[in-house]
Amino acid sequence: MNVKHIFVAALFALVTSGAFAQTAKPAAAAQTGKLPVAEHYAGGQDSLVAHLQRSIQYPAMAKRNRVMGTCIIHFTLSEDGVISNAKILKEVGGGTGQEALRVVKLLKFKAPGYSQEYSVPVSFKL
Structure with missing residues (x-):
């Protein structure tokens, strides 16, 4: 036993x-803290993160309720550098997920020559 x-x-x-x-x-x-997708962005990771932070318009409801955190957006980067199938994997509330999705869709990537899926964190801090 x-x-x-x-x-x-x-x-x-x-x-x-x-x-x-x-x-x-x-x-x-x-x-x-390295983002694999940053190798396809002009200026690298620092430029990518700076562009995300500059483009964010904090949602009014999130600001009013002092919502802070990180949203994660998942997307497919095609051969020619176009983002498709973008979706919210994680959001912290107050409209932050939709704003993160909007900002990620604005990103312009260099053409990698192959299609691959990536996830990008977008931070919201007051």
Whole structure:
């Protein structure tokens, strides 16, 4: 009976350690703050983030309710640099998701020569 419990505990430890090892990589990548889509934007990541921040018109409801946070917009960048299939993956409320979607659709990318999907975070801070 004891061997059975030890085997189950060892199997559980093995499975959970594998799950933690796989979630550690994306978290480490997120901490570096590099956006893969920025390589296709003129001026790179700094220019991309600056353009997003300049273009945001804080929604009145979000400003009134002091809503802050990060919205995530997912889109497909086509071979010729055109954004399509843009959608809101995460929004913080008060109309921030729709504003982030509008601003991302305004971005102009260089033609990468292939089609790929990307996600871009858009921060809202008062």
